[in-house]
Amino acid sequence: MTTAPDVAAVDWGTRRFRLWLMSRNGTVLGECESEEGLETGRREGFQAILDRHLSRLEAPRELPALICGMAGSRQGWKEAGYLRTPAELENLWGHATTISGLARNVTILPGVSQASGEGADVMRGEETRLFGASMEGQGAHSYCLPGLHSKWVRMAGSRIQSFRTFMTGEMIEVLSRQTILHHSLEGAAEVQAGDPAFTTGVRDGWLDAGRITHSIFSVRASHLLEDRTPDENRARLTGLLIGAEIAGAEPGTNGVALVASGSIARLYQSALETCGIEVRLIDADIAVQRGLLEVWRSLAKVRRG
Amino acid sequence: MTTAPDVAAVDWGTRRFRLWLMSRNGTVLGECESEEGLETGRREGFQAILDRHLSRLEAPRELPALICGMAGSRQGWKEAGYLRTPAELENLWGHATTISGLARNVTILPGVSQASGEGADVMRGEETRLFGASMEGQGAHSYCLPGLHSKWVRMAGSRIQSFRTFMTGEMIEVLSRQTILHHSLEGAAEVQAGDPAFTTGVRDGWLDAGRITHSIFSVRASHLLEDRTPDENRARLTGLLIGAEIAGAEPGTNGVALVASGSIARLYQSALETCGIEVRLIDADIAVQRGLLEVWRSLAKVRRG
Numbered sequence: 001m002t003t004a005p006d007v008a009a010v011d012w013g014t015r016r017f018r019l020w021l022m023s024r025n026g027t028v029l030g031e032c033e034s035e036e037g038l039e040t041g042r043r044e045g046f047q048a049i050l051d052r053h054l055s056r057l058e059a060p061r062e063l064p065a066l067i068c069g070m071a072g073s074r075q076g077w078k079e080a081g082y083l084r085t086p087a088e089l090e091n092l093w094g095h096a097t098t099i100s101g102l103a104r105n106v107t108i109l110p111g112v113s114q115a116s117g118e119g120a121d122v123m124r125g126e127e128t129r130l131f132g133a134s135m136e137g138q139g140a141h142s143y144c145l146p147g148l149h150s151k152w153v154r155m156a157g158s159r160i161q162s163f164r165t166f167m168t169g170e171m172i173e174v175l176s177r178q179t180i181l182h183h184s185l186e187g188a189a190e191v192q193a194g195d196p197a198f199t200t201g202v203r204d205g206w207l208d209a210g211r212i213t214h215s216i217f218s219v220r221a222s223h224l225l226e227d228r229t230p231d232e233n234r235a236r237l238t239g240l241l242i243g244a245e246i247a248g249a250e251p252g253t254n255g256v257a258l259v260a261s262g263s264i265a266r267l268y269q270s271a272l273e274t275c276g277i278e279v280r281l282i283d284a285d286i287a288v289q290r291g292l293l294e295v296w297r298s299l300a301k302v303r304r305g
Numbered sequence: 306m307t308t309a310p311d312v313a314a315v316d317w318g319t320r321r322f323r324l325w326l327m328s329r330n331g332t333v334l335g336e337c338e339s340e341e342g343l344e345t346g347r348r349e350g351f352q353a354i355l356d357r358h359l360s361r362l363e364a365p366r367e368l369p370a371l372i373c374g375m376a377g378s379r380q381g382w383k384e385a386g387y388l389r390t391p392a393e394l395e396n397l398w399g400h401a402t403t404i405s406g407l408a409r410n411v412t413i414l415p416g417v418s419q420a421s422g423e424g425a426d427v428m429r430g431e432e433t434r435l436f437g438a439s440m441e442g443q444g445a446h447s448y449c450l451p452g453l454h455s456k457w458v459r460m461a462g463s464r465i466q467s468f469r470t471f472m473t474g475e476m477i478e479v480l481s482r483q484t485i486l487h488h489s490l491e492g493a494a495e496v497q498a499g500d501p502a503f504t505t506g507v508r509d510g511w512l513d514a515g516r517i518t519h520s521i522f523s524v525r526a527s528h529l530l531e532d533r534t535p536d537e538n539r540a541r542l543t544g545l546l547i548g549a550e551i552a553g554a555e556p557g558t559n560g561v562a563l564v565a566s567g568s569i570a571r572l573y574q575s576a577l578e579t580c581g582i583e584v585r586l587i588d589a590d591i592a593v594q595r596g597l598l599e600v601w602r603s604l605a606k607v608r609r610g
Contacts, residue, residue, distance in 0.1 A: 043531075048436075074487060074488075074529065080402040082530075107456070112512075113526070113529075113530055114526075115530070116527060116530070116531060118524065118525045120523050120526040120530055120531065121522070121523060121526045122525070122526045122529055122530065125479065149485070149522060150484075160426055164516075165519060165522040165523075165526070166518045166522065167480075167484065167485075167517060167519075167520045167521055167522050170484045170485065171480075171484075171518060174483045174484055175472075175479070178479045178483050179379050179475045179479055180319065180453075180454070180472075180475065183379075183380060184344070192338065208444035209514075209515035209516070209551055210514035210549070210553055211469075211513040212517060212549075212553075213471045213473060213476060213517065213546065213549060213553065214469050214470060214471045214472075214473050214550075214553050214554075215552060216503050217426070217454060217470040217471065217472050218424065218425050218426060218470075220427070221418070221419075221425040221426045221427045221470070222421060222425045224379065224418075224427055225418055225420070225421065225425055225427065226421060226425065230481065241518065243519060244515070245518060245519075246518075247515055248516035248518065248519050258418055299343075
């Protein structure tokens with residue numbers, strides 16, 4: 001590396017590990033991505049995984065690391081607590097926790113929680129992505145962060161007012177693989193945003209969210225009775241669950257900021273448009289890099305005194 | 306056996322195998338039950354399982370067997386087709402299929418299907434239980450058959466007008482074991498109908514069925530934020546999904562005939578009462594015995610000519 005990095009920014013999720021070597025001005029000097037999520041971390045050791053990736057990228061032994069996501073959960077490296085809603089994300093740095101006794105300074109960011117009166121809920125990782133996304137924001141807004149556990153968040157500037165989690169991604173996975181539906185989805189290709197089976201699934205899930213545990217069974221029934229293909233069945237199942245999520249999230253009429261990257265961004269953009277909702281797309285990878293860097297800057301300022 | 310049986314009546318489901326040796330007047334002369342459902346049948350052979358149980362019960366080699374349920378599915382012993390709704394269950398016998406080349410006469414009953422215009426759906430096994438239950442019936446009625454794939458059925462006498470499947474039982478299973486919720490449910494005891502966590506779950510699922518994929522995540526959030534016990538979490542998850550099922554089934558105000566046995570009967574009875582719905586309980590085991598026997602009588606009459 002010609003320029004030395006100032007921080008290792010890490011998004012450590014349930015399923016994925018992503019790391020960027022960053023300079024203080026925001027330049028990405030190196031990166032890596034793997035499937036070493038929470039369960040792998042528990043099994044193989046969080047420190048071992050982090051050190052291995054950093055040494056492969058030839059990062060200095062003393063380079064500080066700043067981590068958001070499930071590494072800070074009760075099942076993670078070290079539990080990092082929660083900010084309570086309404087949560088001002090500019091204060092994230094003040095609630096970070098550090099891992100002691102290491103060569104490098106490792107800091108883990110807290111999640112955000114909501115009390116049961118407002119609907120008990122938790123997030124980890126999305127708050128940092130939201131902090132970065134809010135830097136593109138214009139006042140009050142509704143944000144959608146799709147994934148294994150999709151988050152729908154009402155923000156005012158950089159403050160989270162309230163949020164709701166939907167288990168859409170994880171439900172699509174377990175329903176596809178672990179239930180009677182697997183006979184109808186075996187060997188199916190990845191769902192395409194333009195697929196009519198996806199679009200009609202979205203519409204049906206959106207219009208009839210209250211009967212979603214029935215609609216998903218109709219995927220098997222249609223397969224048996226109408227010889228639908230596994231591709232169509234997977235597209236319909238995915239559409240049904242995303243449509244029901246959008247209905248349950250009540251996004252309102254002012255449009256939604258969609259914080260996502262890659263194929264899931266295309267699917268949700270298409271689904272939101274099917275439901276007549278205006279979408280502004282914010283790249284999730286760039287958002288989390290920005291969020292981590294901004295927190296690191298605040299921490300560095302405080303540490304310098 | 307002092308009295309010789311006339312038929313082996315079999316209910317062969319996704320997860321369970323049940324067999325009763327019956328006399329023509331309805332007396333049960335022997336019975337067995339095992340976990341050898343559809344997948345075991347596919348792996349070990351349906352005939353081998355049936356023969357083993359019958360020989361253990363010392364049944365004659367030529368005793369005819371009449372089977373309903375998933376043994377007649379595309380993944381089963383031999384696909385047995387469907388009656389289409391509206392389906393007169395007194396005609397079940399006329400659509401049965403036989404397995405040829407065996408020492409004993411083995412007959413498999415068809416399922417019931419509903420065309421996509423009325424909401425594509427299928428059942429296998431429940432139609433025979435319903436036929437038996439309808440003999441206790443009084444004209445038009447709404448029936449609930451809870452299970453892995455709960456069925457809600459509108460009947461007129463012994464005719465199925467329409468029905469809807471809800472994947473409640475299978476969803477409770479996969480969500481409990483295969484998702485992030487497993488951290489909150491590990492080691493939980495069986496859910497009790499009187500548990501307040503179950504009752505409030507039913508109420509919340511019933512009042513807010515359109516947001517069920519959100520509510521189920523709140524089980525994890527409440528566990529993390531309020532230190533709920535695994536027992537409470539499992540009871541709440543079960544209640545949420547049963548409550549959402551009842552809401553989506555729209556049972557109306559004339560009460561529901563609940564065709565169930567054992568602990569699932571107690572849970573659904575309690576849930577339906579929580580939603581203010583009057584319940585008439587019909588024992589599912591007796592109903593399927595009656596249904597199978599009645600079909601066998603019709604078949605025997607035809608075969609005697």
